[in-house]
Amino acid sequence: MTRPIAPGGAIPPDLLLRAYASGVFPMAEDASDEDVFWVRPETRGIIPLDAFHIPRSLAKVVRQHRFEIAYDTDFEGVIEGCAEARGDRPSTWINAAIRKAYGALFRRGYCHTVEAWREGRLVGGLYGVSLGSAFFGESMFARERDASKVCLYYLVERLKAQGFTLLDTQFTTEHLKRFGATDVPRRRYEKMLAEAIEKPAWFNPVREKG
Numbered sequence: 001m002t003r004p005i006a007p008g009g010a011i012p013p014d015l016l017l018r019a020y021a022s023g024v025f026p027m028a029e030d031a032s033d034e035d036v037f038w039v040r041p042e043t044r045g046i047i048p049l050d051a052f053h054i055p056r057s058l059a060k061v062v063r064q065h066r067f068e069i070a071y072d073t074d075f076e077g078v079i080e081g082c083a084e085a086r087g088d089r090p091s092t093w094i095n096a097a098i099r100k101a102y103g104a105l106f107r108r109g110y111c112h113t114v115e116a117w118r119e120g121r122l123v124g125g126l127y128g129v130s131l132g133s134a135f136f137g138e139s140m141f142a143r144e145r146d147a148s149k150v151c152l153y154y155l156v157e158r159l160k161a162q163g164f165t166l167l168d169t170q171f172t173t174e175h176l177k178r179f180g181a182t183d184v185p186r187r188r189y190e191k192m193l194a195e196a197i198e199k200p201a202w203f204n205p206v207r208e209k210g
Contacts (some may be wrong), residue, residue, distance in 0.1 A: 002016045009188040011036060011101035013108060020131055021197055023190045025170060028095040031110055035098050044189040045172035045181050048162065052156045061146045067116035067123065069154050070198040072204065075106040078125040083137035087206040094139065102138070103176065105129060112203045116147040122147045126155060133201035134166040134193060135159055162203060171185055 017155045019025060034203045041190035053063020054062075079102060083094035111133070116124035126140035136198060137155070143149035159167060168189075184192070 001140050002153050010097055013101065013110075014103040016101055016105065016109060016130075020134075021138055021193075023186070023193055025136065026098065026198060027093045028098060028102070029045075031085075031092050033095055034097070035088065035149065036095070039170075039173065040186070043183040044175065044188070045169040045183055045184060046192075047156070047167045047169055047176065047179060047181045049160050049167055051180045054153060055178055058146065058149050058153060061150060061189055067118055067147060067150055068143075069150070070115045070117060071158070072106075072113055074115055074125075075103065075111065075113055075127065077122045078115060078127050078141075079103070079139075081125055081141035081143065082127065084141070085206055088102065089165045092182060093138070100198065102127065102129075105115035114151040114158070116144075116151050118144060124151055126151045128155075130164075130201070132197035133164045133199040135164050135203070136168040137170070158203065159160075161200040161202075162205065163199070164196075164203075165201075166192055167197060168193075 018028065019038060023044070024038045025038050028036050028044040046072045079094065079099055083092050083099070085092070102111050111127060111129050113125055113127045115122055123144040124140070124142040125139065126148060128135050128137040130136075140151060156167065169176055169181050172183050
């Protein structure tokens, strides 16, 4: 189900956070489209954190430490990578309003990135939003093979270590199903979401004062 926000309008950060808390998220039809719509699917994709599946080939790549992994160091680079057109994806839903809105959430500490670096280059990454112990995965990209998959692995490891209980993928794809993604009905999802939001969790470890 979709509803228009406002043609060509910006998305206020507080409104965006309230939308996530109620099970709604924004999308655009195309990166060049000025309009943004609220989306509230009848079924929601999630990856159960305690049932995350690591394919054998990915486990091997992780052990090789092929990439340097960083968190929250280059939001602009990550969203640019997620928005760029590629041969298998000529266009994306990340338009100017989406970039601005999530940039505002990043500066306020609600949007986070997992980044794969290689020889000083950002070669893959993902970003998403955290509320309580819920994390809403938004998009990922890879400029080198397996870079986005490794970021997903490290995202799950970070979420489990930091006490998160819900990883929302919005929709399921054949690619995400390889990692354990599954669909849940909207009513069940909203119950899970309400419980997750009430439990505090922090994406970045809290540093103790010395």
